[in-house]
Amino acid sequence: MKILVVSSVGGHLTEIMQLAPVLADHEVVLVLNDEAALPDFPFARVYRIAHAERDARVLLNFLEAARILRAEDPDIVLSAGAGPAVPVALVARLCTRARIVFIESAAAVARPTLTGRLMYPIAHRFFYQWSAVAHFFPRAEKASIHFG
Amino acid sequence: MRLFVTVGNALVPFDRLLGWVDEAIAALGEPVSGICQHGPSRVRPRGLEAREGLSRGDFDAEMAGADAVVCHAGVGTLWSAIRAGHRPLVVPRRAGLGEIVNDHQLEIVDALVREGRIVRIEGAAELATWLGRYAHGELKRGAPMREDPARLEPVAAAIAEGPARARAPLAGRALLGALALLGPSIERMRR
Numbered sequence: 229m230k231i232l233v234v235s236s237v238g239g240h241l242t243e244i245m246q247l248a249p250v251l252a253d254h255e256v257v258l259v260l261n262d263e264a265a266l267p268d269f270p271f272a273r274v275y276r277i278a279h280a281e282r283d284a285r286v287l288l289n290f291l292e293a294a295r296i297l298r299a300e301d302p303d304i305v306l307s308a309g310a311g312p313a314v315p316v317a318l319v320a321r322l323c324t325r326a327r328i329v330f331i332e333s334a335a336a337v338a339r340p341t342l343t344g345r346l347m348y349p350i351a352h353r354f355f356y357q358w359s360a361v362a363h364f365f366p367r368a369e370k371a372s373i374h375f376g
Numbered sequence: 377m378r379l380f381v382t383v384g385n386a387l388v389p390f391d392r393l394l395g396w397v398d399e400a401i402a403a404l405g406e407p408v409s410g411i412c413q414h415g416p417s418r419v420r421p422r423g424l425e426a427r428e429g430l431s432r433g434d435f436d437a438e439m440a441g442a443d444a445v446v447c448h449a450g451v452g453t454l455w456s457a458i459r460a461g462h463r464p465l466v467v468p469r470r471a472g473l474g475e476i477v478n479d480h481q482l483e484i485v486d487a488l489v490r491e492g493r494i495v496r497i498e499g500a501a502e503l504a505t506w507l508g509r510y511a512h513g514e515l516k517r518g519a520p521m522r523e524d525p526a527r528l529e530p531v532a533a534a535i536a537e538g539p540a541r542a543r544a545p546l547a548g549r550a551l552l553g554a555l556a557l558l559g560p561s562i563e564r565m566r567r
Contacts, residue, residue: 238385242452294555323552327540353534
């Protein structure tokens with residue numbers, strides 16, 4: 229599979245890279261929203277998009293997402309947040325054949341994250357990590373990647 | 377004693393934690409060594425090598441080599457510390473103090489304190505007490521955890537399903553083309 233991994237830099241990137249043993253079997257293209265040291269992983273390509281903070285740059289992210297999705301045509305769009313997951317996943321859901329897989333952050337212990345709430349209707353498969361947030365996401369599944 | 381202090385990749389300083397570390401080291405009266413990753417913070421705790429950020433490799437090496445870890449409550453940081461065998465001494469960032477956008481760090485700290493996997497630190501004196509226990513050998517870090525690969529299986533299965541449909545709908549492809557025309561060049565983003 230060709231997997232487009234979308235992440236903000238920092239903790240969310242650390243979270244999604246917990247899946248490295250799974251990703252290693254696939255062609256992985258990374259989309260990041262800022263300059264940062266890359267994880268130690270053989271990415272096929274890396275794209276940097278604008279770092280939006282709930283502002284007008286989100287609109288730019290939609291255009292950047294369209295460019296990248298048209299060039300890459302991924303089978304899977306995978307994210308654990310934060311912000312940049314939403315425009316990329318929405319464009320991918322409407323305009324491509326990709327399956328959208330989202331993992332709610334392990335930081336969502338008692339309440340969903342804003343990204344999680346926005347991604348729930350967009351994602352084909354939605355995973356959460358703490359049972360206490362299960363009732364916010366009735367058709368989601370549990371995958372305790374971090375703290376079990 | 378080798379100490380690893382880290383406040384993560386956030387763009388916001390966390391001088392409250394670093395100030396407590398500095399006071400605690402002063403009160404400790406024992407020599408400490410190690411690294412303090414401070415990000416945009418201004419305080420530089422005495423006795424520690426100050427580094428703004430760390431590569432993944434350096435970060436993992438410090439986690440592996442430290443006797444004790446003091447950190448903010450970012451998920452990646454906590455997970456790295458716990459996985460390395462630490463019971464980290466944690467100060468959650470607080471939205472009310474301008475240290476983060478919301479108070480989710482308080483929630484993960486509560487959950488992990490309940491499970492006994494981390495220690496929540498409320499001030500410099502308390503931090504000095506805990507550091508003293510490590511310095512005097514009353515407390516020792518644990519061995520690195522072995523992770524269960526089965527925990528990744530649900531997500532691996534979702535990925536293995538492949539694309540959601542054979543072809544994108546015609547209207548979707550047209551919209552994608554129109555949006556892409558307005559976007560920046562692919563070469564500018566590919567780095």
